[in-house]
Amino acid sequence: MAERVKQRPSKARGRPPLADDDLVDEIKAIISEMPTYGYRGVHAILRRKARSEGRPWPNAKRVYR
Template identity: 50%
Template sequence: MSTVAKVLSVSRSNLIERTGKPSKPRGPYRKPDDLALLAELRPIIDERPTYGYRRVTALLNRQRRNEGKSVVNAKRVLRVMQQNGLTLQKHTALRPTRTHDGVVVALRSNIRWCSDHGDQQCLIRSMIAARSCG
């Protein structure tokens, strides 16, 4: 470490201190054209509030192509929508679980539950027997 400090002509303590600390954290990423993009996004989102960023991007890019402008990346649309609180709530596919306790609920009492498997076999056999007899 001392050789590196001599080559860079900095104090060794300063070099050790810089290697131990993380660099300055980055702030939010913003492009200068984000406000203009937000102005284009607002009418689309107001008209279709249930659309996600991908559909919004498709509509925006269709509109921009008709106007002769360049298309916008979907990740940029997502970033602008997130920064301004325009995204939908995240969908989680958690559904309430159904308990499988092995109890069959009948529509009324004294109903017999059976499979159609036996009926199909009897039907097939009777068709084969009818062909062979006739």
């Protein structure tokens, strides 16, 4: 059992990260139009836009990062 504890997992666990390129481009476009908005305002705009297009909106934590 001691050998098994010392052994590292061979594969990373969890979900792979999502590609952020499109999200970053959308955020930059919103910030260029409204530079005083914080992440909450930007997230609200992204949420409204995604809802009107019928797609899922991004998590606020991803917008904040």
